[in-house]
Amino acid sequence: MIELIGRSRKKTVEAEVGKTILELALQADVDWGFNCKRGTCSRCRCQVLEGIEYLSEPNKAELLGLDDEELEEGFRLGCQTKVNSDGAITVQNKPYF
Ligand code: FES
Structure with missing residues (x-):
């Protein structure tokens, strides 16, 4: 399962393998910032509070858009x-603004 915490709503839904966090949030009607969906605007930036091992490794866009400290956090x-596999x-x- 994945708990998605948006700006004012949060929901726990099935962690569907192969879907992005943003896709799951929009599907669940959680208010999640986004604009480009291509990894350039950072409006969808978020912090993984639990279960990062169940998610894909940072891709090129993420390595370009986030600094090392952010990735570490x-x-x-x-x-x-x-989502790579289901888990907690x-x-x-947490967009910048
Ligand atoms: S929606 Fe623009 S970086 Fe994700």
Whole structure:
């Protein structure tokens, strides 16, 4: 399961393998920031609070868009990070502004 914490709503849904965090959030009607869906705007930035081992490794767009410190703290781009396997995952949308 994945708990998706948006700006004002949160929901726990099935962690569907292969879907991005943003896709799951939109599907669940959680208010999650996004604009480009291509890994450039950072509006979908989020922090993985639990279960990062169940998610994809940072891809090129994430490595370009996030600095090392952010990656170490579990920050990811919701439109790029995919579920690799089901597990207890908690992610919170934390855009810069
Ligand atoms: S929606 Fe723009 S970086 Fe994810």
